[in-house]
Amino acid sequence: MIACKSAPYWYITLSPANIQHPICIYFAQMNKEFKPNILPYDEWLHSVCANPVAGACFFHFLIETFISEVLGVNSKHRGLYGETDAYYGTVEQQGRLTLHLHMLLWIRGGLSPQEMWECLMNPESEFQKKVKKWLESYFTGDFMTGSKEEVLTMVDNNSKATTYVDHTQTMPDGPPPFCASNHKSPCKPCNRLELWWNQFKVTVDDILSHSNIHDCSRNTNKDGTR
Numbered sequence: 226m227i228a229c230k231s232a233p234y235w236y237i238t239l240s241p242a243n244i245q246h247p248i249c250i251y252f253a254q255m256n257k258e259f260k261p262n263i264l265p266y267d268e269w270l271h272s273v274c275a276n277p278v279a280g281a282c283f284f285h286f287l288i289e290t291f292i293s294e295v296l297g298v299n300s301k302h303r304g305l306y307g308e309t310d311a312y313y314g315t316v317e318q319q320g321r322l323t324l325h326l327h328m329l330l331w332i333r334g335g336l337s338p339q340e341m342w343e344c345l346m347n348p349e350s351e352f353q354k355k356v357k358k359w360l361e362s363y364f365t366g367d368f369m370t371g372s373k374e375e376v377l378t379m380v381d382n383n384s385k386a387t388t389y390v391d392h393t394q395t396m397p398d399g400p401p402p403f404c405a406s407n408h409k410s411p412c413k414p415c416n417r418l419e420l421w422w423n424q425f426k427v428t429v430d431d432i433l434s435h436s437n438i439h440d441c442s443r444n445t446n447k448d449g450t451r
Contacts, residue, residue, distance in 0.1 A: 226313050226329065232338050233313075233329035235306055240325035241287045242436065244273045247396055249283035252276070284324040288314070296330070307332040368433060369426040376430045383431070392431045398424070 227233070243249040253276040273280055296312060297304030310333035314326050336344065344352035368376045383389050400421050404414040411419070445451055 226311060226331075230311050230331045234332045234335050235328075235330035237328040237330060238325065239288065239291060239328065240319070241284055242393075243280045243283050243323055244270055246283065246287075247394060248286065249273055249280060252279035252282050255279075280323060284316075288326055306330060308334065310335075368430045370430050373438075376434055379427070380431050380434045383427075391435070392428050393435050397428065400425075 241249075250272055253272040255276075292298050292312070293300050295305050296309045298309050298312070310331040312328055312330050314328035316324055316326055319325055344350045345356065347353060370376060370379070398421070401417040402414060403418065404412060406412070
């Protein structure tokens with residue numbers, strides 16, 4: 226592939242959280258109808274671990290969806306990274322025997338390594354300025370609605386409500402229809418969409434607080450041993 230397509234543009238690692246995903250739990254329980262019900266931790270953990278075929282089916286489903294919807298392969302839309310020219314992926318097992326993917330991605334019409342080097346080394350290059358601006362904007366670990374302490378406090382307060390649900394175990398609510406009119410003042414569809422975006426940000430921060438904060442104390446016993 227490299228001899229044919231030159232150097233790839235992206236190296237992607239995709240590791241689905243199978244024991245926390247409603248679709249994987251659905252495969253493991255072999256129900257006829259998909260209902261993303263919230264189950265106790267031990268119950269859905271046991272369901273997935275006892276059915277490795279379900280984990281493999283879920284992994285295959287998610288990777289196929291990533292290739293078609295995110296990369297835009299054999300789809301009517303272009304990919305998130307650009308128009309995909311080629312890709313090569315290989316599957317590996319993790320220490321707990323679940324699956325993850327390593328993928329190389331080629332983008333059609335992209336610069337060659339030599340052209341990219343020349344643009345990056347030229348201080349007057351518009352390409353260099355855009356790459357620098359992009360890198361600086363993406364090297365961040367911020368939440369959407371506040372600082373880490375503020376978000377953790379918000380999630381803790383929300384979790385005390387009887388209506389609270391763990392968003393890592395539920396499917397998200399789809400957005401309302403967009404407003405097609407060009408009026409300047411907000412209307413009901415505009416207000417509904419604004420409310421949805423506000424709730425979207427809160428939901429994302431809730432998921433990040435549960436799934437994307439590194440904790441060095443994990444797998445540590447009370448006496449400090451691991």
